[in-house]
Amino acid sequence: MPSRAQILEFLQSSETIAGKREIAKAFGLKGQEKIALKALLKDMAEEGLIDGKKTAYHRMGGVPKVTVLRIAEIEDGEPYAIPDAWTPDDGAPPPRLRVIEGNKGKGNTKIPALKVGDRILARTEETGRGWRAHPMKKLPARTDGLMGVVELDASGKGWLAPVDKRVRTSAPIADLGGAVEGQLVLAEPAGKSPRSGVKVVEVIGDPLAPKAFSLIAIAKHGIPNVFTEETIAEATRAAALPLSPDHREDLRALPIVAIDPADARDHDDAIWAEPDGEGGFRALVAIADVSFYVRPGSELDREARKRGNSVYFPDRVVPMLPEVLSADVCSLKEGEDRAAMACHLRISPDGKVTKWRFTRALVRIAHNIAYEDAQAAIDGGDAPEHLRHLWDAWKLLAAARAERDPLELELPERQVRLDDEGKISEIRVRERLDAHRVVEDFMIAANVAAAKALEAKTAPVVYRVHEAPGREKLVTLRDYMKTFGHSLALGQVVTPGLFNRMLKDIADETEKAQVMEAVLRSQTQAYYGPSNAGHFGLALASYAHFTSPIRRYADLLVHRALVDAYKLEQPAPKNGLPEASGLSERDRADLSKVSDAISKAERRAMEAERETIERYVAAWLSGRVGEVFPTRITGVQSFGFFATIVGLGGDGLIPVSTLGREYFKYDEAAQRLVGESSGTVYAPGEKLELRLAEANPLTGALKFELPDQQGRIEPRGNRPAPKEKTKPKPRHPQGQRGRPANIRHQGRGKSK
Numbered sequence: 001m002p003s004r005a006q007i008l009e010f011l012q013s014s015e016t017i018a019g020k021r022e023i024a025k026a027f028g029l030k031g032q033e034k035i036a037l038k039a040l041l042k043d044m045a046e047e048g049l050i051d052g053k054k055t056a057y058h059r060m061g062g063v064p065k066v067t068v069l070r071i072a073e074i075e076d077g078e079p080y081a082i083p084d085a086w087t088p089d090d091g092a093p094p095p096r097l098r099v100i101e102g103n104k105g106k107g108n109t110k111i112p113a114l115k116v117g118d119r120i121l122a123r124t125e126e127t128g129r130g131w132r133a134h135p136m137k138k139l140p141a142r143t144d145g146l147m148g149v150v151e152l153d154a155s156g157k158g159w160l161a162p163v164d165k166r167v168r169t170s171a172p173i174a175d176l177g178g179a180v181e182g183q184l185v186l187a188e189p190a191g192k193s194p195r196s197g198v199k200v201v202e203v204i205g206d207p208l209a210p211k212a213f214s215l216i217a218i219a220k221h222g223i224p225n226v227f228t229e230e231t232i233a234e235a236t237r238a239a240a241l242p243l244s245p246d247h248r249e250d251l252r253a254l255p256i257v258a259i260d261p262a263d264a265r266d267h268d269d270a271i272w273a274e275p276d277g278e279g280g281f282r283a284l285v286a287i288a289d290v291s292f293y294v295r296p297g298s299e300l301d302r303e304a305r306k307r308g309n310s311v312y313f314p315d316r317v318v319p320m321l322p323e324v325l326s327a328d329v330c331s332l333k334e335g336e337d338r339a340a341m342a343c344h345l346r347i348s349p350d351g352k353v354t355k356w357r358f359t360r361a362l363v364r365i366a367h368n369i370a371y372e373d374a375q376a377a378i379d380g381g382d383a384p385e386h387l388r389h390l391w392d393a394w395k396l397l398a399a400a401r402a403e404r405d406p407l408e409l410e411l412p413e414r415q416v417r418l419d420d421e422g423k424i425s426e427i428r429v430r431e432r433l434d435a436h437r438v439v440e441d442f443m444i445a446a447n448v449a450a451a452k453a454l455e456a457k458t459a460p461v462v463y464r465v466h467e468a469p470g471r472e473k474l475v476t477l478r479d480y481m482k483t484f485g486h487s488l489a490l491g492q493v494v495t496p497g498l499f500n501r502m503l504k505d506i507a508d509e510t511e512k513a514q515v516m517e518a519v520l521r522s523q524t525q526a527y528y529g530p531s532n533a534g535h536f537g538l539a540l541a542s543y544a545h546f547t548s549p550i551r552r553y554a555d556l557l558v559h560r561a562l563v564d565a566y567k568l569e570q571p572a573p574k575n576g577l578p579e580a581s582g583l584s585e586r587d588r589a590d591l592s593k594v595s596d597a598i599s600k601a602e603r604r605a606m607e608a609e610r611e612t613i614e615r616y617v618a619a620w621l622s623g624r625v626g627e628v629f630p631t632r633i634t635g636v637q638s639f640g641f642f643a644t645i646v647g648l649g650g651d652g653l654i655p656v657s658t659l660g661r662e663y664f665k666y667d668e669a670a671q672r673l674v675g676e677s678s679g680t681v682y683a684p685g686e687k688l689e690l691r692l693a694e695a696n697p698l699t700g701a702l703k704f705e706l707p708d709q710q711g712r713i714e715p716r717g718n719r720p721a722p723k724e725k726t727k728p729k730p731r732h733p734q735g736q737r738g739r740p741a742n743i744r745h746q747g748r749g750k751s752k
Helices: 004-013 020-026 032-046 212-221 229-239 299-307 323-329 371-380 385-404 434-456 471-482 496-504 509-522 553-565 585-589 592-624
Strands: 050-053 056-059 066-075 078-083 097-099 119-127 130-139 147-152 158-162 171-175 184-189 198-205 257-260 269-275 281-288 337-347 353-364 367-370 414-418 424-429 463-465 527-529 628-637 640-645 651-655 664-667 672-675 687-696 701-705
Touching (some): 066 097, 066 130, 066 299, 066 592, 097 119, 147 212, 198 212, 212 592, 229 323, 257 371, 257 385, 269 385, 269 434, 281 385, 281 434, 299 553, 337 385, 337 434, 371 385, 371 434, 385 434, 414 592, 424 592, 471 509, 509 628, 527 592, 553 585, 553 592, 592 701, 651 687
Parallel strands (some): 097 130, 257 367, 651 701
Antiparallel strands (some): 066 078, 119 130, 147 184, 158 171, 184 198, 269 281, 281 337, 337 353, 414 424, 463 527, 628 687, 640 651, 664 672
């Protein structure tokens, strides 16, 4: 008979599932020995040495050889998982398994890329460096499309009405899990077959309660929004680090100002300038020295790296760093001594930045001022001297910017204002002031200086990359421009100025809006990366994000690289935090993984923020269904066109099935719908009056109709309307297949 130790060693080293049968075979046990083995295994389970069942044992505290795992986090692009069901008697935390991607599952098909919240069936192994998991199959995700509101039909059966407008049908609920009608819940499949329905696994609450829309986005996109006790404790220790002018450049005497939105939750940048006596300016961009507090290898760093950036919603911010740092110690507050990374600039009379240097400094902000107040002071002629110097220095930077000719597209930003109870008080387009441009151009100058300073030392750089449009998109844009009688020569070097001149030559505002939409669609998406491909939109050869380390991990990496390159390390802390504040060894060796990870986190945040704004807009408009609004068409497809309300935003669909009896042909090249009989054209940029037909706050979806339709949805094509028929008995008790009776169906119709 094997000993307890031999059985434990076998369970740990076995490459396959190890149950009673496999153990007996491995040790050559037969007859009565198998009965004795059964008793031994029972004793070992009672003693807390092993866990599992007779067909699959594993060491207590370990993980079964084949089990279901849930992706808990993505670190530098690598997924880490925990057991999906973990309930140890001793309350021990679940083991963390590094998931080895690239495996092929059933049918030799590659398993799709994994994201937080995904569940996998995996083969596990324990190595000298921890647990690893080899995916065998991706299981139905718990939250992907399975967040919704509980609806009950006439018979009392539950249905999950989706809050994602891309999900068009409701799902039957097999297990309410204690949820009641009207509650927002998370659900998961109740069985392998779609017919099994879903079961509620978490009740979130009232979907229309104040501040609920951001919770929907947080849950749907798996945005980490709770700091562990260890992270908060470490942040508190870091916040207590002493600041000494003995080891920092003392800039507290300079009247540095931080100009931010009136509702800013953190202040990570401040600026100063004064004439140099030669027609130019000496300038300073002071940025919160986050790298002093958040050090590589710390729990704080691990959490910030996982989040990638802060996420901003109208009602809350999900910060990259705990509030003791993000909203307090690292925030540049008026009259408070703060640690800063200082970028000193020399601006020539022609607006070029000719010199730069970086130091770790001690600053005391003279004034926190809102954009509107700064602009009012300048316009009123009573601005203090240090504010006038900033505007004068900016005029030089603006002249150099105009000469550089970056891409100029009018992209209005919607602002949602909430009252003290969290209810919407106003939605408007944020006004664009010179004060915004002043801060923006100083930040761009500092970002360029950071990139070039690191290049001068051949140090690692996390670039902000915006590549030029690809040829395929340019060909599409050229074909589109032909429909307006304009040409776009592809033989020349494509620059931002080419697009600017093209837009400037268009006098008609509707046509200009159409072309601007097309130019925007032709652009590539910006990303972070260690290889420099320039920034096309800003017309810059080298560009890195340096100015917002409180809310972007990319900027923190740039700060750390500057600490290394220019020997700006501070004396080691004595409170248990890591000593170094420069780049970690793994980042010095390879920045590509973390760059990819934070690029994905940025896209996740942008989508979550956009969806939340859409929900707020739909909620704001839900009480105005039936009203007629001035709108502008933003996109056209074969099934209809999308329009946004002028001055407010909120995209809504106008299905082609609601455009009357006339047949509309979709012109893909010109991106427009053309009526066969009347010649009526619907194209991007066109302004027209539309009536709001539906506004769904839960999904953020809007639906418009032509005002003269009077609410009727008529069939398309030159054919009479169908005769009334006796309504057949529904296949489901809720009326429409897959949707409760009180959820209106959004028909799409057929299109040629």
